[in-house]
Amino acid sequence: MIDQVISPVLPTGLVPVTADARSCRSVKVKRESRINLGLAATDAQDVPVAGSASSVGGPWWSGSVTWETHPLTPDRFEDFADVINRTRRANHCWCLSHRLRAGEIEELGGGSREQAMRSLCERDHPPGVVIYRDGEPVGWCNIGPRTEISRLAHSRLIRPIDDLPVWSIVCVVVRSGHRRQGVTAPLLEGAVAYAASHGAPAVEAHPVDPPDRMDLTMAFVGTRSMFERAGFRVVGTTGAVASGMPRLIMRRDLHALPAPDPHAEASR
Template sequence: MTTTAVWQTYPVTPDRFEDFADVVNPNRRETHCWCVSHRLGAREVAGLGGREQAMRTLCAREIPPGVVTYRDGEAVGWCHISPRADIARLVTSKLIRPVDEVPVWSIICTVVRGGRRKQGVTAHLIEGAVAWARSQGAPAVEAYPVDPPGRMDLTMAFVGTRAMYERAGFEVVGVTDATASKMPRLVMRRSLVT
């Protein structure tokens, strides 16, 4: 008898920090990614006590920096999503400019826990992130994936692909001046206003 997995997605609040870390940095290495560079400069990170502590600080904010997705109680995915206005690198970007005045929420990173890839996590992760943004009053969610002509270099998989977001109901609304592995990044949006 087959059982259906139970999927849940929650904002990464301080009580869920260890679950987030288990997904993005299971060995807790300070020099590895803690997903803070799009929000804080090096001086801010240092002033907060390093990358891990900086991310802990972000998780304690009123609007945490993203969500963690669980399958049957195990943390299996992370999505960095919040209002675009809260993501300093996007606010100041000359390459990924707003396409209009809509106060969108932005997805800038998705991570699937090692050993859990190719198991449908990303689809549940994006749906959970979009649902959370909707519950917080977001009018739309944007992502900035690449549009590779063939198979994508797996070292760049964190940026996502057009097809992944199309399956989640996103539509292309623009092209950025940014590239990843010489491939253009798109602006894809899912409207949450009915």
Template sequence: MGFDTRPVTPDRVDDFVAVANPNRRPTHCWCLAHRLTAKEVAELGPDRETAFRALCARENPPGLIGYADGEPVGWCSIGPRAENTRLSRSTLIRPIDDLPVWSIICVVIRGGHRKHGYTTPLIEGAVAHAASRGAPAVESYPVDAAGGRIDTTMAFVGTRTMFEKAGFTVAGTTDAMGSGKPRLVMRRTL
């Protein structure tokens, strides 16, 4: 299996769409809800796709696409926490210290490609990308299912196990809840 990750640049938006929004519905996921305020989205363009494309042209694009043998199969939203306005302003997922971390706020494996072992190399590729850009650490905010199933409406945030497999450890908890349990702050120091 050949697997690699690449930043989502304007020329790779269709690969993101194939993974996260295959029917290209304007009201479905464009990975903006946890990143920007509604006002910021509107400032970037007349619709969510245009706003997402504008983010892809920035110095730090909004994430990476995972490719298995050249086919887009995964998405990982990663970037400096400070560039994710909604996350930075969150009263539920507050910083645990002053370290200028990068944050993973979404991980998706495309339907039909799940359970093939793509999640760990996707997260590892995201961590390597952050490290190459000078990030001191990467954080994630998964649901701790404590051995049970997580609510599938929250599955995009990931689970503790998937981040542990990629070398993350629990650094704290948040005031946000998922599946009736506090969401974790997991960190991998670079």
């Protein structure tokens, strides 16, 4: 835990959260802010915002909906699995291939990819956050210090642009049956809050900028517009591609900067 207040770029109406906050406080979210949050454009209302080691980026209320984001600690592993691998198939995705090299996965799991992911959950920096809507797990964001994500740390295609010890988003997943329902925006806010609670100076992602909807199998990298709405900006390019499209380097600095203009987003 850290003591200082970290002030990331937040959508209009939200406020920065101290890393050791213990209680909720209410702030007004204006009508136009519902667009940035990925929620319905309703009248202004009180939206409690809280942060702690076990609950980051929430809870937030929108009408009758409550959003909470939690780091993937061992006690939440089954919720994570419900999002990405509901049937628990051994050869299905456990969100490891783009984070660790094959030898590390084998060493951690002894041949079991599920066990390898469970082992990551026991580390000081759990490998991401799970978001809950009204108590149900509906999304997952794989995030951590770039130095702990060996696939990135050793990549010849996605190179760092400077020496800043950034945290990196590896993938973003919304649970089947819950897509196109406004999950991504609060999920990204929760992931950024998690990074901020550990003192990250910035968070990076490596999305693409598709002219239209992209192949669902590669959608986990995210899109430029999705991250722009969350306060990220393009800071570079990579040699990597997804669905045949070049991947960008987008960054969100975790200090006070003007929030994204919701009117500009709405006019696009």
